[in-house]
Amino acid sequence: MVHYYCLLGGLMKTSKRLIGARIKSLRETKKMTQERLAEKIDINTVYLSNIERGMANPTLDMLIRISDALEADMWELFDCRHEVSPKELREMLKKLANELDEDKLKNAFRVLKVLAR
Structure with missing residues (x-):
C-alpha cells in the first residue's frame, strides 16, 4: 500500500474520488452501512454510492450533512491521506x-x- 495525499487544487477528478473514498472510510470506521448513512442525511443509497466512488459532486450543504451524520469535523472529509x-x-x-x-x-x-x- 502507498499513502497518497489528495490535491484539493489541481486534480479535481482525482480529488473527488479521494474525498469519496475518505467518506466511505469514515463511514466504515463508524460501522455504518450506506443505507444507514443515506437515511441519516436524507438521500438515496445510489447517490451516496456515487459520492463515495467520486462519480457525484456533492454540494457544500451535503458535505456538512455527511460530516454531521458521521460525527466528524468537516476537515476530516478533506484529509485524504489513505491507503491506496x-x-x-x-x-x-x-x-x-x-x-x-x-x-x-x-x-x-x-x-x-x-x-x-
Missing part, C-alpha cells in the same frame, strides 16, 4: 498521463524511468 493499492495508484497515473501534453508526458516518462532504476 498499487493497482489504484497505477490507474491514477494512467489518468494523469492522459491529461498531459506531449512534452510533459516525455518529462514524466523520464522521471519514472529514473525512479524505476
Whole structure:
C-alpha cells in the first residue's frame, strides 16, 4: 500500500474520488452501512454510492450533512491521506498521463524511468 495525499487544487477528478473514498472510510470506521448513512442525511443509497466512488459532486450543504451524520469535523472529509493499492495508484497515473501534453508526458516518462532504476 502507498499513502497518497489528495490535491484539493489541481486534480479535481482525482480529488473527488479521494474525498469519496475518505467518506466511505469514515463511514466504515463508524460501522455504518450506506443505507444507514443515506437515511441519516436524507438521500438515496445510489447517490451516496456515487459520492463515495467520486462519480457525484456533492454540494457544500451535503458535505456538512455527511460530516454531521458521521460525527466528524468537516476537515476530516478533506484529509485524504489513505491507503491506496498499487493497482489504484497505477490507474491514477494512467489518468494523469492522459491529461498531459506531449512534452510533459516525455518529462514524466523520464522521471519514472529514473525512479524505476
